[in-house]
Amino acid sequence: MNNVFVYCEVTEERGIADVSLELLSKGRRLADTLGRKLEAIVIGHQVQDLEKTLYPYGVDVIHYAEDSRLFPFTTLPHTSIVVKLARELQPEILLFGATSVGRDMAPRVASSLMCGLTADCTSLEIGDHEEKKTNTVYRNLLYQIRPAFGGNIIATIVNPQTRPQMATVREGVMKKEIYKADYKGELNRLDVSQYVDAADFACQIIDRAIEAQKVNIKGAQIIVAGGYGVGSRENFKLLYELADVLGGEVGATRAAVDGGFIEHERQIGQTGVTVRPKLYIACGISGSVQHRAGMDQSGKIISINTDPGAPMNAIADYVINGSVLDVLPKMIKYYKENSK
Amino acid sequence: MSFKIVVLAKQVPDTRNVGKDAMKEDGTINRAALPAIYNPEDLNALEMAIQIKERMEDAEIIVLTMGPGRASEIVRESMYRGADGGCLISDMKFAGADTLATSYTLSMALRKLAPVDVVLCGRQAIDGDTAQVGPQTAEKLAMPQITYAEELVAVDAKSITIKRRLERGVETLKSTLPCLVTVHGSAKECRPRHAIRVMRYKYAATPSELASAEESRKLKVEADKRLQIQEWTADDLGAEAGRLGMAGSPTKVKKIDNVVLVHKEAKVMDGSDTSINELMQELVSAHIIG
Structure with missing residues (x-):
């Protein structure tokens, strides 16, 4: 009992x-x-x-x-x-x-x-x-x-x-x-x-189309995550490119998912998944409590944001005051040139 | 034999656009700084209700909302888009209700509107994000439920078929009627206001609103039943006082903490080539990447 x-x-x-x-x-x-x-x-x-x-x-x-x-x-x-x-x-x-x-x-x-x-x-x-x-x-x-x-x-x-x-x-x-x-x-x-x-x-199942889980961002060691600030589905391609060269996965905030930039299964936060990667690269993420609840246990956090006052910066280990579209290509370029 | 569709809709503070003045200095919420809006997913529910009405002969849509007097705006907004009538349930006794007390209150109002064929509501409200009131209202009325509805597949006098959105796919369910359906934000967006409907319904009012209205509006509303928004209190619903508001809510808020960010010692840099290269070098040498 x-x-x-x-x-x-x-x-x-x-x-x-x-x-x-x-x-x-x-x-x-x-x-x-x-x-x-x-x-x-x-x-x-x-x-x-x-x-x-x-x-x-x-x-x-x-x-x-x-x-x-x-x-x-x-x-x-x-x-x-x-x-x-x-x-x-x-x-x-x-x-x-x-x-x-x-x-x-x-x-x-x-x-x-x-x-x-x-x-x-x-x-x-x-x-x-x-x-x-x-x-x-x-x-x-x-x-x-x-x-x-x-x-x-x-x-x-x-x-x-x-x-x-x-x-x-x-x-x-x-x-x-x-x-x-x-x-x-x-x-x-x-x-x-x-x-x-x-x-x-009283309820009958007429039809089901359930896909096997494709992405597993929960287990990723490196996550490149984007917020609404990334701006578009097109711009998210840069995040995929960086994640790809680093061997990581792409995540997103609820605002980015709601904005149609990326699919729901990549949503991180209170109403998405919770992740604990070694490195979390937050791109244009202001950092609402709900989002931080899903990632604040990350090993190292890099916050890239044009707003120096973004709450995400307060929990980041590295803060880059700059635009995602400007910074990510530089990171990708450095990594491509310096790793074999 | 008319087919009755009830939409449960809520007026909510717009928590999605919280500005810097949304929190007072003492850490409490400055409700005045947040505009009151139609809960987004309830609009998706209203759209699905209109679609059902279009497919059924002789169907009517009633909007039911619970809140303070100004929540009658929700009823009028629904009328502008396609609802035929509405009820506001409003009483100080409802204050402090959690989802259990709220669903009890709504279920009592739905009993008063019986017989109802389909109840629709948004999956969740943005001020709480609990997604509990829909299923709990269904349970109180012993109705089956279909949650996360994305698309109306079919409806007839005895059944409804709905495609619903799950984490990794979709599922189509067919339920007997009456049934409660909660609608997901991925469902079709609500159609806009219709100019003719705005002209027709803009005078619609609750009795409390009429009490302080101009004589001409009073006469208009008295002459036209469609403009009369019902207004019910706890007594009108025949509700048990102990199941309403704070008294009827088993969950208690023990404490509220403001979100205080503990500043870490962050390394701050600009976006220049040199800074980025140094950062990448540091990450590689610390074996964080590489």
């Missing part, structure tokens, strides 16, 4: 999504702090290497609902299963990846359980909370920390009274780490018919 639960997402290839493994790693630490167990909920069909994959992350119990109708994901049956399990098992904390799956179903689960939910947390911690009005102290709450209001503030949210305490977290925010390679938990196979009914299949 009152354990830490993670909803584990099943990938197109029927494995467990990275974001879920990252959440299990975080969940294990939260569970240790609270002295509780870590439990995983997996809903799908013919999930590959389920136990072998999950136990090393310190999972004590895997609740597995297996049925051909449960893969690919649809909202209603997955929601029903999680809601009924939560009513039975009374989790203290329940975490979801902030993916198109997690952000679709977690609000519905929270609404059904009448619980609070915080989206896109950039940090989760355990701490106490004092309610001044009622003079009540709540021990060991989950601090759900996220930028808010367009990134101008960082808010710490708590749910003093409702359980489970629920949050979604983007991929890459938490670090994936093996707890014990030989850790052993137990598998609880659910009787799916007890958890879903016919009404849960």
Whole structure:
């Protein structure tokens, strides 16, 4: 009872999504702090290497609902299963990846359980909370920390009274780490018919066209990222050229993605991926909190900007006061001439 | 048998264009410095509603918004573009609502508008970016949901088929009606105001607005039902007080931190050939690149 639960997402290839493994790693630490167990909920069909994959992350119990109708994901049956399990098992904390799956179903689960939910947390911690009005102290709450209001503030949210305490977290925010390679938990196979009914299949999938993940900027050691200041899709070609000669990947801010300069899967920040490269070259990026949340753990940061007051400059190791279109060709030229 | 489409729309501070005066000196938000706009993805939702109306015989679009009195601007703006009517739900009791309390409030208003065939809203509002209110409203009404809608594929009296945008592709879902659809920013942009509609609806007003309006406007609105924007309070919705506003919100803000940038000792340089060459040399010798 009152354990830490993670909803584990099943990938197109029927494995467990990275974001879920990252959440299990975080969940294990939260569970240790609270002295509780870590439990995983997996809903799908013919999930590959389920136990072998999950136990090393310190999972004590895997609740597995297996049925051909449960893969690919649809909202209603997955929601029903999680809601009924939560009513039975009374989790203290329940975490979801902030993916198109997690952000679709977690609000519905929270609404059904009448619980609070915080989206896109950039940090989760355990701490106490004092309610001044009622003079009540709540021990060991989950601090759900996220930028808010367009990134101008960082808010710490708590749910003093409702359980489970629920949050979604983007991929890459938490670090994936093996707890014990030989850790052993137990598998609880659910009787799916007890958890879903016919009404849960009101939505049918007519067609799916999902591409395999093409770019993996999360793992790149060098990232050349562009903001709205780069100006156009055409100008982004310079970033690709520099990334290419340096052996890195190209990333972007949300503004650049929204501006149509580059595809969404390269978006870095609170609503994109979080990266920790050795070198981060920020090109024309002013540096909103949401963007910095996705890259401020980078080893070295170079900020190229015509605005000397750009917030990005404040966290950079090198600041180049200049135009991206002027500076990048010089970097490319130097590198081409001086490396063999 | 009329087909009813409700669009949930929100007036939001324009957080995308935060200027230097957006934060006060004490670190709180200077709301006055931020213009109030129609939440961008709610406009995509309005467009999809108009497309549904075009495909259905005898369909009507009602816009529902929750906010202070001036949020009636959202209803009028929607009318200029294609909505047939609107409701503003406004009450001090709604203040401080998180997504759970907001979705409860909206669901109570939707019950009052029942029967509803399709509910549309933007995927998320730019002042919170939570994307929670749509799914939570659907849950409160026990409706299926389709999130991240990008394209209306088909609609009839009993079902709707929508193409939705996922991280790495698209998926087409068919749902029974009634259904709630949240619309992604990649969906078709909303058509602009229509001059004839602006002429027709510019006098539309809520009862509170009428109270202080000129006599001529009052007469116009009284004579034409289409110009009457409904205005509902918590009591009109028959809502439980304990589920509204701050009281009905399980999430509490423990603390707000201003964003303080800790200045690192940065090496500052210009964009000259010499500076760039020196920098590249330094990076290569430190094995950061190379």
